[in-house]
């Protein structure tokens with residue numbers, strides 16, 4: 001397999017003494033063979049070659065340790081990082097092609113850090129898909145592996161990262177053509193597990209595979225994802241005023257009232273502000289017209305007066321009549337375990353300073369999605385959301401008694417109980 005892109009970069013000096021690498025696999029007559037398979041079959045074939053330096057290897061298998069291949073002591077193996085890169089690509093490609101052919105799954109998990117969301121998939125699901133190595137997609141992108149559907153459409157790219165991450169320019173292009181990239185950070189120890197899929201690598205906490213991981217780069221498949229461009233202001237189609245992309249979701253938690261056992265739906269509006277995806281409190285004063293959106297998604301919000309704050313503001317209401325949960329106090333300010341309702345589709349809008357909401361897309365969540373709720377919010381008391389510009393960014397309630405927005409939010413949430 002062609003490796004020239006990666007060889008343009010001088011490999012960093014090997015951290016480990018390569019002589020001591022315990023190779024889980026070796027080459028035999030041009031095929032990859034696994035130490036575990038040979039040990040289980042009690043085979044000791046001759047002619048085992050190193051995938052790093054092409055020198056002779058010996059099988060080491062005993063009761064005490066995991067079967068592996070190793071050089072005889074004094075050989076200086078020139079393998080290392082380049083070999084790990086090349087071999088990982090080969091292992092994934094061979095395993096995936098074989099899974100597709102045999103009708104077996106090759107599971108993986110997409111986890112987006114930005115979105116705090118993940119879902120499982122199966123790279124071998126489409127029985128007629130094709131796996132290409134080093135296919136040129138554009139001048140900037142030529143992924144290590146590309147999985148394409150039977151009609152030729154690229155589904156997902158795989159980049160094996162050993163010494164350097166994919167370039168920003170390449171990632172921007174992957175994003176532009178809507179292609180997710182699985183960046184695989186391999187170790188020799190983790191290679192054997194990749195014969196069955198990439199699922200265990202995606203869950204570092206649950207894996208016994210040291211050091212290896214998978215990261216989602218390129219285009220994110222979650223509807224709640226807000227890319228860098230989604231953080232830019234654009235002119236509103238109706239009034240020409242500043243306008244931006246937001247996503248709207250529903251979260252649920254038990255009602256505040258001790259006498260009520262209902263689950264309450266609250267409105268989660270997300271925007272990318274200052275380079276970060278943040279939860280914008282439904283009561284933020286620059287979210288004009290948000291009551292209408294709340295009604296459309298089955299969330300009850302009302303203007304109610306807080307005696308403590310001496311102000312009326314938008315509150316989430318339970319059907320029992322009690323104001324509840326996050327009013328514009330979001331995240332950690334409450335102790336309620338709010339969780340995104342994945343039964344409700346995620347929606348994308350463009351919203352302007354003057355309250356023109358335009359629905360761009362509405363999509364159900366993939367059934368296997370798991371998603372968290374942001375603990376960071378803007379548009380709280382004394383903390384303007386800065387959705388559009390400074391003129392609209394006055395805090396909803398200004399009260400100098402409060403040292404911090406969280407102090408104010410706690411106080412006001414208390415006040416309306």
Ligand SMILES: [Zn+2]
Pocket residue numbers: 050051052053054055071076077078079
């Ligand atoms: Zn070697």
Ligand SMILES: [Zn+2]
Pocket residue numbers: 112113114115220221222224225226
């Ligand atoms: Zn995402």
Ligand SMILES: [Zn+2]
Pocket residue numbers: 236237238239240241352353354355356
């Ligand atoms: Zn407008």
Ligand SMILES: [Zn+2]
Pocket residue numbers: 255256257260261262318319320321322
């Ligand atoms: Zn209630």
